[in-house]
Amino acid sequence: MTNYDAIVIGSGISGGWAAKELCEKGLKTVVLERGRDIQHIKDYPTATKHPWELEHRGVMPKDYTDANPISSKAWLFDEGSAHFFIKDEEHPYIQKKPFDWIRGYQVGGRSLTWGRASNRWSDNEFKAPERFGYGIPWPIGYDDIANWYSYVEKFAGVCGGADGVDSMPDGDYLPPFPLNCVEQHMQKTLSKHFPDRKMVAGRWAHLSEPEDIHLQQGRGKCQCRNLCVRGCPLGGYFSSVSSTLPWAKKTGNLTIRPNTVVESIVYDHLSQKAKGVQIIDTITKEVQLIEARIIFVNASALNTNLILLNSRSNRFPNGLGNDSGVLGKYICFHNYRPSAWATIDGFDDIYIDGKVPSGPIMPNFKNFEKRNAKFLGGYMTFMGAFRPKRTSVPTSEPQLGIDFKHRLSEPGPWRVYMYMQGETLPKESNQVFLSKDKKDPWGIPQLVMDIGYDENDELMIQDFHEESKKMMEVVGCNNIELRDNKQNPGLDIHEMGGVRMGKDPNTSMLNQYNQLHHCKNVFVTDGACMTSTGNQSPSILYMALTARAANYAAEQYTNGSL
Numbered sequence: 001m002t003n004y005d006a007i008v009i010g011s012g013i014s015g016g017w018a019a020k021e022l023c024e025k026g027l028k029t030v031v032l033e034r035g036r037d038i039q040h041i042k043d044y045p046t047a048t049k050h051p052w053e054l055e056h057r058g059v060m061p062k063d064y065t066d067a068n069p070i071s072s073k074a075w076l077f078d079e080g081s082a083h084f085f086i087k088d089e090e091h092p093y094i095q096k097k098p099f100d101w102i103r104g105y106q107v108g109g110r111s112l113t114w115g116r117a118s119n120r121w122s123d124n125e126f127k128a129p130e131r132f133g134y135g136i137p138w139p140i141g142y143d144d145i146a147n148w149y150s151y152v153e154k155f156a157g158v159c160g161g162a163d164g165v166d167s168m169p170d171g172d173y174l175p176p177f178p179l180n181c182v183e184q185h186m187q188k189t190l191s192k193h194f195p196d197r198k199m200v201a202g203r204w205a206h207l208s209e210p211e212d213i214h215l216q217q218g219r220g221k222c223q224c225r226n227l228c229v230r231g232c233p234l235g236g237y238f239s240s241v242s243s244t245l246p247w248a249k250k251t252g253n254l255t256i257r258p259n260t261v262v263e264s265i266v267y268d269h270l271s272q273k274a275k276g277v278q279i280i281d282t283i284t285k286e287v288q289l290i291e292a293r294i295i296f297v298n299a300s301a302l303n304t305n306l307i308l309l310n311s312r313s314n315r316f317p318n319g320l321g322n323d324s325g326v327l328g329k330y331i332c333f334h335n336y337r338p339s340a341w342a343t344i345d346g347f348d349d350i351y352i353d354g355k356v357p358s359g360p361i362m363p364n365f366k367n368f369e370k371r372n373a374k375f376l377g378g379y380m381t382f383m384g385a386f387r388p389k390r391t392s393v394p395t396s397e398p399q400l401g402i403d404f405k406h407r408l409s410e411p412g413p414w415r416v417y418m419y420m421q422g423e424t425l426p427k428e429s430n431q432v433f434l435s436k437d438k439k440d441p442w443g444i445p446q447l448v449m450d451i452g453y454d455e456n457d458e459l460m461i462q463d464f465h466e467e468s469k470k471m472m473e474v475v476g477c478n479n480i481e482l483r484d485n486k487q488n489p490g491l492d493i494h495e496m497g498g499v500r501m502g503k504d505p506n507t508s509m510l511n512q513y514n515q516l517h518h519c520k521n522v523f524v525t526d527g528a529c530m531t532s533t534g535n536q537s538p539s540i541l542y543m544a545l546t547a548r549a550a551n552y553a554a555e556q557y558t559n560g561s562l
Contacts, residue, residue, distance in 0.1 A: 004030045004255070005557065006294040007277055009262050009307065012109025014526040014542040015298035016240025016248075017152065021550035022294070023253040027557065030255040030290065031245070032279060034299075035086075035105030037258040038112070040218075040242045044231030046080040054079045073491055074102045076113055076229040084113050084229070092446055094435055099449035100490040101302065107258055108241035109300065110493070113229050116205045116237050116358070117537035118158045119380070120149050120169045124368055125534035132367065134376045135426045135532045139503045139512035142169070148544040156238040156543065157214050159358075160203030168200075168363035168380070168536065174208045176201035177224075177356045181347050182385035182414050186475050187360070193474045197365045199383065204358035205238035205540070217243050226355035237357070259283050261442050265295060265311040265320050265522060273521045273562075274320070280442050294521050294553050294562055297499075298546070301527030302432060305331075305498040306447045308524075309434050321516035324506055327499060329431045331451050332533040334494040335379070335422035337484050338461045340468035342416045342477035344385070351411050352387055359384035362418075364535045366463070375459035377423030378535040381468070387411045416477050420464040423535045425456055426497060451489045494538060496530035514549040521562050525549050 005027035008018045015031060022029045037043075051058050058079045065072040071085040086103045093101055104110045123142035129135025150172045160173035179187060179201060187199045206222045207214055219235030219242055228237050235242040248254040259282040266289060268275040276291035297304045305328050311320035319327045364378035393399070393407040430452065434445035465482045472480050502508020505517035514529055516522045525546040527538060534541075556562040 002288065002290050004028045004290070004292040006030075006296065006553075007032065007290060007292040008296045008298060009277065010109060010298035010300060010303070010526065011107045011240055011245065011256065012298065012300060012526070013111040013114065013240060013539050014546045015109070015296070016111065016244035017543050017546040018296040018298055018525065018550050019248040019254055020244040021547055022296075022554060023248040023251040025551070025554035025558075026253065027294070027554060028253050028255075029248070030257060030292070032260045032262055032277070032290070033105075033107050033109075033256065033258045034261045034282070035107065035109075035258060037256070038107040038241055040235070040246065041233045044233055045083065046230045047227065047233050049080065070100050071102060073100055074113075074493070076115075080227070081113060081229040084231070090441065092438070092440060094438060094446050094448040096448055096450040097452045098488040099451050100488045101449070101495075102491065102493045103300070107245070107256060108239055111239040112231055112241060114539055115537065116228065117361075118153070118156075118160075118203045118205045118540040119361070119363070119536040120171055120203075121534050121536050121541055122167045122169055122368075124167065125378075125532070125536065128367065128377070129426070129532045132371060132376055136500075136502050136504070136507050138531045139501050144512070145541070145544050145548065148548045149540065152540065152543040152547055155213060156205055156243065156540075157207045157210065157219070158203055158205050158540070159208040161201045163198065163200040165198050165200065165363045167365065167368050167378075171203065173203060174211070177204075177206075177208060177358055179360055180352050180385060181350045182344060182416065183360050185347075186383070186385065186416070189475050190471055194471065197362055199360055199362050202358050202361040202382070206357060207236050217247060219243065222357065224354035224356050226357040228357055261444070262299065262307055263287075263310065263442070263444055265297070265307065267311065267313040267315055267320060267519065269313070269315050272519075274519055282442070294557055295523070296546075296550065296553075297522065297524045297528075298526045301495045301498065301530075302447060304524055304526055304528040305432050306434070306444070308499060310444060316518075320522065321509055321518045323518050324508060326428075326507060327509060328433050329428050330426040330497045330500055331430045331432055331495065332424045332426055332497045332530065333451070333489045334492040334533060335420065335424055335453070335457050335460060336492045337420070337487055338464045338468075339417065339419035339483045339485070340465065340472060340480060341483065342472050342480040344414050344416050344475065344477050347414055373463055375456045375463060376425060377456070377460065379420050379422035379460060379464060380535045381418050381420060381464075383418040385414055385416045387414050416472060416475065418468045418471070420461070421535060421537065422457070422460045422464070423533050425454070426500070426532055427454070432498060449490070453489065494527070494533070496527040496533050496538060499524045499528035500531045501529050502531060513552045514545060523549050523553055
């Protein structure tokens with residue numbers, strides 16, 4: 001069958017939600033995934049292995065990292081997770097400026113390897129770009145998306161507290177993971193000295209206490225193994241492989257096609273709509289047209305840009321829907337460069353219980369509603385404390401034998417950390433475009449990255465270092481070390497924009513329902529749709545936007561408008 005009611009390009013976090021919603025509404029839906037098939041539990045080969053059961057004890061050999069210098073930089077990449085990351089040479093792109101594009105091509109995409117932070121945006125994040133003059137207006141605000149946040153939180157399972165923080169609204173959460181003793185000390189001390197700041201348990205897509213809807217999905221309670229990136233056989237964290245795609249499959253309306261590269265979306269000038277997508281089967285090399293009345297593009301932000309740029313026709317010579325000329329422009333990301341590290345005395349009689357896969361955070365306290373910093377935008381802080389095991393013992397003590405082994409098993413001193421997730425500003429000069437002469441293995445033009453930091457980013461880093469040092473000093477930390485890892489854009493794995501939403505078709509690509517202004521049956525709800533980055537992690541917003549858009553699309557389909 002090559003004719004469907006709906007096509008979803010991509011099977012990751014947003015693609016899974018599009019499939020679930022469209023299938024539940026009765027639409028025969030095909031999900032196209034360029035990578036291999038992945039089945040929940042069956043295809044998690046390292047999920048239950050001990051470190052000594054991995055050939056290299058968890059560390060990838062040098063010949064592999066030398067051959068894959070980009071993928072191997074990812075913060076969750078190791079011998080236990082390497083199978084969920086691409087091999088660099090198989091998927092080339094061009095870096096006009098340094099950009100580390102981290103990808104996972106398989107059914108489930110990067111939902112198998114994401115960080116799982118699921119904080120809501122505040123209304124300020126939707127309003128700030130226009131209020132402070134660094135971006136175009138969003139066509140929606142918090143009130144438009146709040147109920148959809150609740151909708152996806154309840155199904156996905158997000159744990160967190162009711163904290164009453166204006167810059168990070170509360171949601172429909174499972175109980176939060178508790179803070180450890182040092183984190184509780186930090187929380188109490190910071191609250192006393194900085195009344196404008198609040199350290200709280202983070203909101204994470206983990207089943208701390210599953211509810212019936214999660215058990216119906218076949219998922220179970222998080223066991224605090226902190227091996228999420230290998231794939232969780234219990235379904236303790238949210239992924240499309242364990243949650244939305246199986247749920248869509250149960251409707252009988254879902255077809256999943258792995259090993260399917262989308263070359264372009266085909267536009268029909270008579271109907272003034274897209275009639276389908278041109279695909280390449282990576283196994284047989286067959287080229288085929290798959291037709292449908294609705295198309296959701298959820299290929300992950302930069303691949304979504306690539307597909308639309310490559311979808312050229314007489315009507316759209318510069319890419320599908322690109323009358324405004326902004327397709328591929330205003331690419332953004334999150335600034336993760338700065339961090340602060342320290343030790344703290346005391347608490348030596350207490351250790352940690354389990355390996356909680358999440359930690360506390362401090363919501364944004366900069367430029368919230370009014371400007372109070374040299375830079376534009378805001379940042380939030382991931383923070384916490386841990387107690388690592390010793391890696392050595394004093395040379396005055398035995399270096400062999402049972403006493404030596406027992407000493408190594410003792411915990412070392414407590415460590416405190418803070419690191420920033422900062423908003424970057426939408427700029428026309430931060431862009432991607434198609435190479436004129438270099439092709440990928442499927443004959444599709446390679447994507448060129450022209451994306452970099454700016455002065456605003458540097459000012460934000462400086463501010464974070466100043467503020468984190470103050471907070472660590474107040475808490476009673478020692479040996480404070482301020483770091484700037486100088487990482488390339490892209491390594492944050494939060495690439496956004498290029499197909500941005502907006503009120504004005506002359507300056508944006510998508511309307512308030514994530515429809516292309518000039519091709520109404522094509523929707524984009526992954527990171528490409530973002531008008532600005534905000535300071536919160538974006539994945540839960542993608543889910544909410546996707547559920548909202550898919551329900552709208554199904555309604556339009558039913559009444560004959562699409």
